[in-house]
Each structure stands twice: as structure tokens, then as C-alpha cells.
Amino acid sequence: VNLQKYFPVNQNNPFAPKQYVHAVEDATLALYPGHATALVGESGSGKTTIARMLARIYDPTGGTMRFQNEDLKLSRSSSSLRSYRRHVQMVFQDPFGSLNPVHNIRYHLSRPLRIFGHARSRKEVDEQVLALLNRVSLTPAEQFIEKFPHQLSGGQRQRVAIARALVAQPEVLLADEPVSMLDVSIRLDILNLLLRLKDEEHIALLFITHDIASARYFAEDTLVMYAGQVVEGGPSDEIIQTPKHPYTQLLLSAAPDPQSVREKGKNKLPARGEIPSLIKPPSGCRFHPRCPHAMPICKERVPGRTDLGNGHWTNCFLYGEGVAENGSSVITTV
Numbered sequence: 001v002n003l004q005k006y007f008p009v010n011q012n013n014p015f016a017p018k019q020y021v022h023a024v025e026d027a028t029l030a031l032y033p034g035h036a037t038a039l040v041g042e043s044g045s046g047k048t049t050i051a052r053m054l055a056r057i058y059d060p061t062g063g064t065m066r067f068q069n070e071d072l073k074l075s076r077s078s079s080s081l082r083s084y085r086r087h088v089q090m091v092f093q094d095p096f097g098s099l100n101p102v103h104n105i106r107y108h109l110s111r112p113l114r115i116f117g118h119a120r121s122r123k124e125v126d127e128q129v130l131a132l133l134n135r136v137s138l139t140p141a142e143q144f145i146e147k148f149p150h151q152l153s154g155g156q157r158q159r160v161a162i163a164r165a166l167v168a169q170p171e172v173l174l175a176d177e178p179v180s181m182l183d184v185s186i187r188l189d190i191l192n193l194l195l196r197l198k199d200e201e202h203i204a205l206l207f208i209t210h211d212i213a214s215a216r217y218f219a220e221d222t223l224v225m226y227a228g229q230v231v232e233g234g235p236s237d238e239i240i241q242t243p244k245h246p247y248t249q250l251l252l253s254a255a256p257d258p259q260s261v262r263e264k265g266k267n268k269l270p271a272r273g274e275i276p277s278l279i280k281p282p283s284g285c286r287f288h289p290r291c292p293h294a295m296p297i298c299k300e301r302v303p304g305r306t307d308l309g310n311g312h313w314t315n316c317f318l319y320g321e322g323v324a325e326n327g328s329s330v331i332t333t334v
């Protein structure tokens with residue numbers, strides 16, 4: 001709750017003024033078992049920073065987090081981090097960099113199995129490694145267990161990375177652009193695998209993507225991020241069919257989904273400008289330099305959250321002044 005993440009810049013230069021990248025501010029989200037939530041936005045919008053805070057890779061600058069109805073102590077004691085990471089695992093964007101090229105697949109999966117105490121003898125380890133490979137549809141598993149990463153395709157490596165995340169039997173899976181570096185032809189297979197695991201294992205899934213069209217296909221709920229802030233959220237169908245925030249409308253007008261382009265074409269917004277510098281973010285609504293509907297108030301005040309009904313909400317003065325959230329909030333509830 002009230003989480004923020006600021007990164008210092010020019011840390012090594014004692015003469016430089018103290019400055020910070022305001023990477024995440026005013027972000028609220030909840031994850032639920034067996035439920036997929038998409039976090040959508042352009043590069044640099046803060047999506048990965050949120051995931052890394054949820055995975056406890058980054059310490060938040062401020063705020064608190066809740067997990068299974070308990071406040072998490074944001075200390076970095078190794079025992080508390082280890083126990084938390086059993087529950088919350090991350091799948092990274094780059095399946096090529098996430099596996100060590102000098103070790104085979106047995107090694108990549110047996111090591112966490114031993115660390116988490118799920119298997120001890122060689123026989124037990126091999127049985128579980130084979131079971132994991134079957135769960136991610138790398139079959140026949142006996143053929144994959146001895147292979148090295150360079151002998152696998154990008155999609156197969158991402159399946160190994162997912163299998164490795166499953167070793168911990170996580171309740172939460174944070175998938176950071178899991179298909180963006182893969183061939184288009186195999187993206188759907190990996191997305192379907194994640195969906196199947198979410199349903200079968202009742203995993204809470206955070207799916208990070210810059211592609212709002214795939215969010216619609218993949219997630220029950222969608223959150224839209226712009227310049228470090230979550231600006232709109234709600235059921236994915238509703239966000240796609242009736243986007244309210246001008247930035248969501250802009251994202252949809254640029255989406256490769258032909259139907260959404262057709263539907264939103266009339267209201268197509270010009271993609272003016274880029275995400276602003278987060279060292280000195282724009283005052284008021286951070287989207288105002290790009291927004292075709294900007295009003296004087298937008299430069300002066302930060303819009304609060306306006307509830308639009310049916311779980312749909314947005315932070316935009318076009319729909320009212322909203323309710324201030326008293327800072328940034330990231331809530332993980334499982």
C-alpha cells in the first residue's frame with residue numbers, strides 16, 4: 001500500500017544535484033488466485049519496476065505490501081526473502097539470458113528442487129524434473145532433460161524458465177513480457193501454457209505487456225500504466241470496448257487488433273510526443289503534454305480515481321475529480 005519507487009541518478013558524482021527517477025507512483029493493484037491481471041503500457045512506463053517490487057527484487061522507496069492478508073515486512077533479511085520467493089516467482093522477458101549456457105536442463109531444474117527441499121535423491125530429482133518438463137509440454141521429457149540451452153528454440157527455453165518458476169509451487173507468477181522476444185508463431189503457445197497453468201494450479205498471474213490486444217485475450221482484468229502511474233483499470237473487456245482514459249484510447253488506436261482499430265478509428269488520437277522524463281515528470285496529470293483533451297486543471301492537479309462502475313475506474317478529470325489515493329498503492333492479495 002502506498003508503494004513508490006524512486007531511483008537515484010548521478011549517484012557517483014558528488015557535485016551533481018540530487019535527482020531521482022520517479023519510476024512508480026500512484027499504482028494500485030490486487031492479484032487473486034486463478035486470475036490473470038494484465039499490466040499494460042509503453043516501455044519505460046514502470047511496469048517492470050512494479051513486478052520487481054512485487055518479486056522483492058527491488059525495495060520500494062515507500063509504502064507497504066500485503067500478501068495473504070498479512071503486511072509484509074520490507075526488510076531484506078535472507079530468510080524472509082527466501083520464504084516470500086517460494087510464493088512469488090517471476091518469468092523474465094529474455095529466455096536466452098535466463099538460462100546458463102554451460103548447464104543442461106536437468107541442472108537448471110534440479111538445483112531449485114534441491115534448494116526448496118522438494119527432492120533429495122538423484123532418482124527423486126529426475127522424476128520431478130521429468131514431471132516438470134511434462135507440465136510445460138516439453139515432450140518427450142526424456143529427450144529434453146540432457147539438452148543444453150543452445151540446443152533449444154526460444155519457445156522451448158521459455159518453457160524451461162516457466163518450469164523452473166513452477167518448482168517453488170508459487171501462488172503468484174509475475175510474467176514480464178514473456179513472449180515479446182519469441183517468434184510470432186510460438187507466442188500463442190506460450191500464452192496458452194501460462195493460461196493453462198493459471199487455471200490448473202490456481203495461480204495468481206500478473207501478465208506484463210506493451211500489447212493491449214494480447215491483454216484482452218489473456219487477462220480477466222487490465223491495468224494501464226503511463227509514466228509511472230496506473231491511470232485506468234477494470235475488466236479487460238470493458239477497458240477494450242469502452243476505454244475512458246485518453247491514454248488507453250491512444251494505446252488502443254495503435255493496437256494491431258483489427259477490430260479494436262476499426263472500433264476506435266473514429267476517435268483515433270495523435271501519438272504526440274513520448275513518455276516524459278521521470279526525473280522531472282510533468283505537473284498535474286502526467287499525460288497532459290500529450291493529451292488532446294487537456295484542460296487548465298490538468299496541469300495543476302493530479303486527478304484522483306473516479307469509479308465508473310462494474311469495477312472500472314480511471315484517473316482523469318474528464319470523468320470528475322476522483323478520490324485522492326493518498327499516494328501510491330500496490331496491494332498483492334492472494
Ligand code: SF4
Nearest residue numbers: 285288291298316317
Ligand atoms: Fe487528459 Fe486531463 Fe484526463 Fe490527463 S486529466 S488524461 S490531461 S483530460
